[in-house]
Amino acid sequence: MSRVNRYERLNALLELLAERGRIEVDEIAEELSASAATIRRDLDHLAGQQLLTRTRGGAVAHAVSYDLPLRYKSVRHADEKQRIGARAAALASRGSVVGLNGGTTATEVARALATRPDLHETGSETALTVVTNALNIANELAVRPQVKLVVTGGVARPQSYELIGPLGTKILDELTVDVTFLGVDGIDPVAGAAAHHEGEASINRLLAARARKVVVVADSSKIGARAFARICAVEELNVLVTDVGAAMEDVRRFEERGIEVIRV
Incomplete structure (x- = not known):
């Protein structure tokens, strides 16, 4: 792995910890092309934020179900998420009402919508109405005059x-x-779409239920994965936008359930 900056390294450390549950300093230092002293400092920093628990030789995740803060989820699969976001954004018609939940891939959809050239040629006209329960997406879209922004109420997670x-x-x-x-x-062809947190799943379920069309945006690492709380059944979904890393066998299984799959 080529040398990375500190922000990328902190992201990588947390992602690796989420995958493995435990990491060792010497092993991770080699993977990230950093010194053992640097990795120790990084782990101490993350432990200070209560994002992991330090051990003598490395660190362990706080819990089996490890939910990273959003700000640490942006590095992995970044290119795939941007492609997914751009392709998904093209599915929204000018003048339509769009629902968006949170997460890194949905954020890329929001960014692609905000920069779509045809949505800027409006004058004072509203080109798009966006309904979201995600504060970070609302923050980015609030400064876009062509977007009418509706933010749900609720308690911030x-x-x-x-x-x-x-x-x-x-x-x-x-x-x-x-x-x-x-x-x-x-997202699973049998279990449907799911989230780690039941509160998120509940509001996301309603966002889907209020829509005429539901598009799941997920990189290939999410396909076949199951999470704690179901958002909605696969029969309630219309389109899956994912990356080319999605196995064709998985694609076929979704298509057999009536879902259009777009790989980018």
Whole structure:
């Protein structure tokens, strides 16, 4: 692995810890082309933020179900997520109402929508209405004059910046959405779409239920993965936008369930 900067290294450390549950300083130092002293300092820094527990030779995750804060999830599969975001954004028609939940891939959809050239040629006209429960997406879109932004209520979840809880459902119950783009923690042709946190799954389920069309945006690492709380059944989904790393056998299984699969 080529040498990376500190931010990328912190991301990589947490992602590796999420995958393995335990990491050792010497092994990780070699993988990340960094000195053992540097890795120790990084682990101490992350331990100070209570993101891991230090051990004599490395670190362990706090829990089996390890949910990284969103700010540490941006490095892995970044190119794939950007391609997915751009392709998914093209599915939204000018003038439509779009639903977006949280997560890194959904954020890339929001960024692609915000920079779509045809949505800038509006004058004072609203080109797109976006309904989201994600504070980071709302923050990025609030400065876009061509976007009418609707933010659900709720209690902010620090790990994902998503607003969850019954306050958000009151607003969503009153709205109709043309297309909802769902970022997920797992998507399976049998189990459907799922999230690690039940509160996120609940509000995401409603975002999907209020939409005429539901598009799951997920890189290939999420395909076949299962998470704690189901968002919706596979029969409630219309399109899956993923990357070319998705196995054709998995693609076929989704298509057999009536889902259009777009690989980018």
